[in-house]
Amino acid sequence: MRAEAIILAGDDGLSSQNGNLAKLLDFFGVSWRTSSVSECLVRREGANGPTSRLLCSAERFLELITPIEQGPDGVDQWREQIHSAFVYGEDDIASLQKLAKLLAGSETPSLQNSVNGELLVSNKLPDFCGVMAGVRIKTNQAGAQPTFAWPQGDQSTEIITQGHGAVFLKLECEKVPIFLCTSRDIIDLEGALPDGIFDLRDHALRALPVVLYIKWAFAQECWNAPERSACLVIDDPLLKATYGFVNFRELLSLMQRHNFSTNIAFIPWNWRRSDPEVARIFRENPEHYSISIHGSVHTQAEFGTGDAVRLLNKVKRALGEMDRHELATGISHDRVMVFPQGVFSEAAMKVLKGTDFIAAVNNDTISADREPRTITIADVWDTAVMAYGNFPLFTRRYPWSGIENFAFDSLLGKPVVIVIHHDFCRDQCARLIDFMERLNALACRLTWRSLGELVKRSCRQRSLSEELVEVEMYATELRIENPSAHSKRFLIKRREADPSTIKEVCAGVRSVSWESSGEGIQFAVDLEAREAVMIRVRFHELVAEGDGTDNLPDRAGIMLRRYLCEFRDNYVHKVSAFSSYEN
Secondary structure, X not given: OOOEEEEEOEOOEOOHHHHHHHHHHHHOOXXXXXXXXXXXXXXXXXXXXXXXXXXXXXXXXXXXXXXXXXXXXXXXXXXXXEEEEEEEOOOOHHHHHHHHHHHHOOOOOEEEEEOOOEEEEOOOXXXXXXXXXXXXXXXXXXXXXXXXXXXXXXXOEEEEEEOOEEEEEEEXXXXXXXXXXXXXXXXXXXXXXXXXXXXXXXXXXXXXXXXXXXXXXXXOOOOEOOOOEEEEEEEOOOOOOEEOOEEHHHHHHHHHHHOOOEEEEEOHHHOOOOOHHHHHHHHHOOOOEEEEXXXXXXXXXXXXXXXXXXXXXXXXXXXXXXXXXXXXXXXXXXXXXXOHHHOOOHHHHHHHHOXXXXXXXXXXXXXXXXXXXXXXHHHHHOOOEOOOOOOOEEEOEOHHHOHXXXXXXXXXXXXXXXXXXXXXHHHHHHXXXXXXXXXXXXOOOOEEOOHHHHHHOOEEEEEXXXXXXXXXXXXXXXXXXXXXXOOEEEEEEEEOOOHHHEEEEEEOOEEOOOEEEOOEEEEEEEEOOOOEEEEEEEEOOOOOOOOOXXXXXXXXXXXXXXXXXXXXXXXXXXXXXXXXXXX
16 A cells, blocks of 8 residues: 555644645655544554554644543554654744653753754664765754754654754654654745755755655655766866866876766867867766767857847757767767856747757756746756756756755755866865765765766656556656566656647657647656666757858957957966965
């Protein structure tokens, strides 16, 4: 029997915080129902083991367990039906305090206010905490937070601590695990992100405990990523022996010793300028080096316009120059767009979808349009942002975003994409290696891939039965594998607001029939044991007008900009860094 989520509601229905719990369960693919306290423990015939997971406030939980202790029948029924519970404080400090004392069987537990800004996730519950085990979170939340001072030697387990107190604990109520959080509220996935970036340090206590619980309690029902992929992206470098502080041969040695991969966001305008020896290093080490497409000529905001014809010409030019680069150097490129300066428009996303790109990767998620669409927390928590015409925008972060944000991305099932520029490699890449060692030390195994492979393998899936797996794909290509010892059917879904734009769907070399379903399309693929296949969704190609070439003044301006940028990176930055070191 599959696990079920029960949100305990009051007589007036779902509160706003319980509504936020419902949104979280929907996001992770968990079915749920509401129940009043009086209805929750009504005996059900045919129940086979405890399947119910409760989510509620401290006040509601107190109402529920008070009658349980009045007789053995109530205790037996409680143990038979309830698997576990997630309980949060809301604004009712009195109920939270009373519940803590009741569960502890002591008057000793007390609530205190802590202004310590750092949270520490325990490493004592690896199955529960997963990738977050042992992670420190430097919170940006202002104000005091209620924390528990708990008696030593009792049966509680601290999961998240703040200062000398606990803000998230595991306890027991008649042998049923109870996860008690002091948070006043639950994160609202429909909340807008003004800058389009989710930072765990701003939302830690309202987001992390409940996500940890849902991912643990509904491990079989939740959407999950088949692997934890990662890739480092360096923007802009020419493929020369050295570019700024990047030495490609030395960087390869560091990747081999410290286990990571690097993608170069390559400017197509530079297609004639790659060094043959560096090209050889890239060709011979595809497991470590790859290149993606970084704009066209990398002028400021070149993909921020709404002019579809102009954008299409830029894209066609970029693809043509990358093909010429591949012919000249033998380096294949990932058909992934990294927008220059992070600037893009909705029209740009539509054009990428109608050409040969499989996805975009970017820091920013809010478009440069005059009236950009709202980006919500749910949009950014998803494997990729699908708000722009259902063309995927995978997010990436700078190292200074903190290990905690990369760990949380991985917990959500998002791929880990790190972005740097050449200057982060100064001091013989000391900062880079320190960061990579901390990232690889997380309590999970990261699989380092090329950016293209990372994108193609990014999906979320869940088993509906022993033979049937439901998959949601994001990029226009998906590499899907059946690692089991028996054949399986994969029911693949992809969000698509306008199915008429689809030309065909292929699994390997054969065409696959598909149908519209809800907000997208779906189709089935059967795989034998340990078989893999590449799924491709092909769209009708957009046709460019004109050849997209620049006039002479434009070409001169582009050349001047590129050489000035290279002079800055190769000389100005190095001289200033040396001067700072000398001083």
